[in-house]
Amino acid sequence: xxxxxxxxxxxxxxxxxxxxxxxxxxxxxxxxxxxxxxxxxxxxxxxxxxxxxxxxxxxxxxxxxxxxxxxxxxxxxxxxxxxxxxxxxxxxxxxxxxxxxxxxxxxxxxxxxxxxxxxxxxxxxxxxxxxxxxxxxxxxxxxxxxxxxxxxxxxxxxxxxxxxxxxxxxxxxxxxxxxxxxxxxxxxxxxxxxxxxxxxxxxxxxxxxxxxxxxxxxxxxxxxxxxxxxxxxxxxxxxxxxxxxxxxxxxxxxxxxxxxxxxxxxxxxxxxxxxxxxxxxxxxxxxxxxxxxxxxxxxxxxxxxxxxxxxxxxxxxxx
Amino acid sequence: xxxxxxxxxxxxxxxxxxxxxxxxxxxxxxxxxxxxxxxxxxxxxxxxxxxxxxxxxxxxxxxxxxxxxxxxxxxxxxxxxxxxxxxxxxxxxxxxxxxxxxxxxxxxxxxxxxxxxxxxxxxxxxxxxxxxxxxxxxxxxxxxxxxxxxxxxxxxxxxxxxxxxxxxxxxxxxxxxxxxxxxxxxxxxxxxxxxxxxxxxxxxxxxxxxxxxxxxxxxxxxxxxxxxxxxxxxxxxxxxxxxxxxxxxxxxxxxxxxxxxxxxxxxxxxxxxxxxxxxxxxxxxxxxxxxxxxxxxxxxxxxxxxxxxxxxxxxxxx
Numbered sequence: 001x002x003x004x005x006x007x008x009x010x011x012x013x014x015x016x017x018x019x020x021x022x023x024x025x026x027x028x029x030x031x032x033x034x035x036x037x038x039x040x041x042x043x044x045x046x047x048x049x050x051x052x053x054x055x056x057x058x059x060x061x062x063x064x065x066x067x068x069x070x071x072x073x074x075x076x077x078x079x080x081x082x083x084x085x086x087x088x089x090x091x092x093x094x095x096x097x098x099x100x101x102x103x104x105x106x107x108x109x110x111x112x113x114x115x116x117x118x119x120x121x122x123x124x125x126x127x128x129x130x131x132x133x134x135x136x137x138x139x140x141x142x143x144x145x146x147x148x149x150x151x152x153x154x155x156x157x158x159x160x161x162x163x164x165x166x167x168x169x170x171x172x173x174x175x176x177x178x179x180x181x182x183x184x185x186x187x188x189x190x191x192x193x194x195x196x197x198x199x200x201x202x203x204x205x206x207x208x209x210x211x212x213x214x215x216x217x218x219x220x221x222x223x224x225x226x227x228x229x230x231x232x233x234x235x236x237x238x239x240x241x242x243x244x245x246x247x248x249x250x251x252x253x254x255x256x257x258x259x260x261x262x263x264x265x266x267x268x269x270x271x272x273x274x275x276x277x278x279x280x281x282x283x284x285x286x287x288x289x290x291x292x293x294x295x296x297x298x299x300x301x302x303x304x305x306x307x308x309x310x311x312x313x314x315x316x317x318x319x
Numbered sequence: 320x321x322x323x324x325x326x327x328x329x330x331x332x333x334x335x336x337x338x339x340x341x342x343x344x345x346x347x348x349x350x351x352x353x354x355x356x357x358x359x360x361x362x363x364x365x366x367x368x369x370x371x372x373x374x375x376x377x378x379x380x381x382x383x384x385x386x387x388x389x390x391x392x393x394x395x396x397x398x399x400x401x402x403x404x405x406x407x408x409x410x411x412x413x414x415x416x417x418x419x420x421x422x423x424x425x426x427x428x429x430x431x432x433x434x435x436x437x438x439x440x441x442x443x444x445x446x447x448x449x450x451x452x453x454x455x456x457x458x459x460x461x462x463x464x465x466x467x468x469x470x471x472x473x474x475x476x477x478x479x480x481x482x483x484x485x486x487x488x489x490x491x492x493x494x495x496x497x498x499x500x501x502x503x504x505x506x507x508x509x510x511x512x513x514x515x516x517x518x519x520x521x522x523x524x525x526x527x528x529x530x531x532x533x534x535x536x537x538x539x540x541x542x543x544x545x546x547x548x549x550x551x552x553x554x555x556x557x558x559x560x561x562x563x564x565x566x567x568x569x570x571x572x573x574x575x576x577x578x579x580x581x582x583x584x585x586x587x588x589x590x591x592x593x594x595x596x597x598x599x600x601x602x603x604x605x606x607x608x609x610x611x612x613x614x615x616x617x618x619x620x621x622x623x624x625x626x627x628x629x630x631x632x633x634x635x636x637x
Binding site for chain 1: 431435436437442444448450452456557562569572578610611614615617618620624625628629
């Protein structure tokens with residue numbers, strides 16, 4: 001057992017260092033093209049922009065560790081931000097609770113469908129995505145009519161510096177939640193069960209694990225993480241729209257894949273996802289700096305995901 | 320006929336039955352039903368039916384292509400850009416050329432999946448990004464066109480519904496039937512059922528997979544060119560490609576193709592596209608907000624996969 005564990009740990013730490021190297025390389029390249037990037041305020045902004053992606057990717061990480069995926073995550077994030085802004089007249093706290101309620105509801109539906117009814121997570125969450133788009137499209141003109149701007153205190157917090165640069169409130173929130181997630185995955189029973197059912201759900205079930213409960217918890221936590229990310233995205237942009245978090249969906253998957261978490265489940269860690277998130281954020285800054293069109297951005301983005309995932313799979317095959 | 324086949328047949332019979340009920344219902348809603356309405360039906364399902372068939376081939380082989388909608392969008396943009404204002408002959412040649420390009424894109428996708436050893440989902444998620452990017456690069460704004468003569472060959476002149484029906488059935492006959500009867504067809508079911516067992520039995524897993532992705536790409540190319548022929552234009556939007564991919568998966572699953580691989584055919588997905596077309600249209604005829612059709616499609620997909628999964632569980636228990 002301990003040999004297996006050591007082997008896995010060695011494999012992880014090796015790829016983490018490789019990712020760290022890529023991050024530093026990208027960082028230096030970007031600083032070389034745009035010297036302003038090599039400054040404390042610019043780093044602060046980069047971290048603040050990375051935070052919501054890091055939170056969405058956190059949700060995606062735990063889903064993928066169980067062998068699932070959540071493609072409705074962007075709509076959950078946008079939906080949470082949307083509900084918070086609509087409910088903002090009745091107080092920020094109430095609004096946030098409504099947002100959390102929405103996340104728990106959608107996460108439970110996803111989790112129950114995957115866990116109890118054996119739905120394919122990919123299809124379930126793609127379908128959920130379509131349903132949510134429809135619900136909010138209808139809702140804008142009917143039952144969710146109202147304010148489309150976030151509560152001012154959240155807007156202020158999402159854009160504010162925490163004590164001093166480069167620390168911002170989004171970064172602090174990300175650090176706290178990310179730390180909790182690392183503890184959850186590495187030190188708690190639930191964390192071990194998440195790895196266990198991702199590795200072999202059948203074996204876990206035979207060992208007495210209530211697989212569906214773990215999956216339910218996973219999708220609810222994932223939705224809540226997405227919701228928090230969504231509220232920060234909404235706060236950073238001030239106004240909300242249904243398509244608010246769409247640009248974050250693929251990067252959230254990409255960050256996890258780049259971070260070395262297996263999409264088949266059971267292998268990976270949130271540390272890798274954090275590095276993946278930072279790599280993607282620096283990369284999008286680089287692409288914005290060289291003033292590329294949306295088309296070029298998409299192409300480069302897709303290519304880089306592919307190349308990194310490919311390189312990673314070759315490295316892990318060789319070791 | 321063994322038990323599994325019997326169950327598959329009962330699923331297919333159920334689908335045909337459902338198509339008839341829904342079709343009858345929809346036709347009753349219309350003031351009259353003639354060639355014009357038949358043409359509208361077929362044009363409404365043709366791009367998604369072709370895409371579902373392409374997705375079905377890949378899913379039967381144990382994979383999944385989340386970029387299939389993006390492939391169709393790219394071919395749509397390419398064909399609408401380069402066929403605008405061309406002569407009849409050039410347009411016909413370009414039609415064949417772009418369908419082939421679809422196959423090449425599919426083959427490259429399949430090669431990447433095989434050579435890299437990365438999960439299909441990750442590869443095709445990345446290529447969907449790439450392909451939509453290229454489509455936006457080819458055609459930054461919606462537009463383009465096609466030779467009217469070729470467009471009539473694809474969509475048919477009102478109320479002639481034979482050409483679109485031809486485009487629906489002929490690919491089934493000249494691509495699917497030969498594939499199904501070939502060695503590759505047997506390998507397809509083998510690697511879909513159990514990749515390792517197939518490999519140990521001497522099936523060339525990688526080559527088969529590349530062929531299947533290429534066939535899927537051919538169908539996506541067909542879908543893209545047909546879309547150009549019907550709409551006489553192209554739109555390079557990621558949202559279109561995502562919706563198309565979702566519908567293609569829904570069509571394949573509803574058509575009796577198991578997501579676990581190794582089960583199903585292509586006639587089912589073609590029929591399933593009709594169901595996916597009828598249900599929103601029937602509901603819309605009752606005066607329901609068009610925005611609900613998104614909810615209906617999504618919920619229907621979930622429902623179909625749910626029922627399919629539960630039925631499969633029962634089959635396994637028996």
